[in-house]
Amino acid sequence: MEKPTEIMVKQTRLSLAQGDITRQNTDAIVNAANSSLMGDSGVDGAIHRAGGPAILEECKQIVARQGRLPTGRAVITTGGNLKAKYVIHTVGPVWHGGGQGEPELLASAYRESLKLASQRNLTSVSFPSISTGAYGYPVADAARVALKTVLTFLQNETTSLKEVVFVLYDARTYETYRVALEELAK
Numbered sequence: 001m002e003k004p005t006e007i008m009v010k011q012t013r014l015s016l017a018q019g020d021i022t023r024q025n026t027d028a029i030v031n032a033a034n035s036s037l038m039g040d041s042g043v044d045g046a047i048h049r050a051g052g053p054a055i056l057e058e059c060k061q062i063v064a065r066q067g068r069l070p071t072g073r074a075v076i077t078t079g080g081n082l083k084a085k086y087v088i089h090t091v092g093p094v095w096h097g098g099g100q101g102e103p104e105l106l107a108s109a110y111r112e113s114l115k116l117a118s119q120r121n122l123t124s125v126s127f128p129s130i131s132t133g134a135y136g137y138p139v140a141d142a143a144r145v146a147l148k149t150v151l152t153f154l155q156n157e158t159t160s161l162k163e164v165v166f167v168l169y170d171a172r173t174y175e176t177y178r179v180a181l182e183e184l185a186k
């Protein structure tokens with residue numbers, strides 16, 4: 001039988017795809033940013049490159065207003081030239097071995113992003129695999145936290161979201177998320 005790459009959680013479809021998140025046409029895409037919100041490498045760099053300067057301009061205004069974005073929090077800007085109307089910028093934890101609150105902070109990054117999307121009445125949002133690149137979070141652990149957090153949110157919160165997509169860049173990450181979703185859906 002085909003392994004599940006999507007599940008329904010109440011009214012919302014939670015699915016996995018392999019690809020480049022900057023090409024997604026969901027209402028919002030989530031950026032795995034850092035606290036400076038200045039754009040850098042990885043998915044953050046790709047989003048700023050594809051979306052153009054309007055995103056960085058709004059990020060600068062946000063930092064001028066409220067300071068650096070703490071780990072586990074999220075803010076929303078325009079999507080600039082992207083197909084997505086909005087970018088939700090969140091900061092995942094740097095992996096320090098797991099004993100410094102990393103799972104809670106990673107869960108918070110997903111939850112705060114979902115809350116923002118719901119507050120804006122968005123119907124669809126795409127996530128990358130937050131923290132598993134430059135920030136070094138082991139992918140299998142991160143996948144479990146990510147999927148469980150989204151699932152719990154969709155089960156327990158009232159939300160406008162009809163679609164939540166994880167867009168995984170490489171085959172190994174995609175496969176790891178697929179196994180984690182399969183485990184969770186049992």
Ligand code: AR6
Pocket residue numbers: 019020021022032033034039040041042043044045046092128129130131132133134135136137167168169170173
């Ligand atoms: N679409 C989807 N996923 C992508 C893309 C893309 N276009 N490009 C990379 N990924 P990372 P982090 C995947 O390092 O670990 C930045 O410099 C990538 O393969 O982007 O949260 C920020 O400014 C990996 O699976 O984010 C921060 O300083 C995942 O996205 C820091 O890196 C996350 O990798 C954040 O580190």
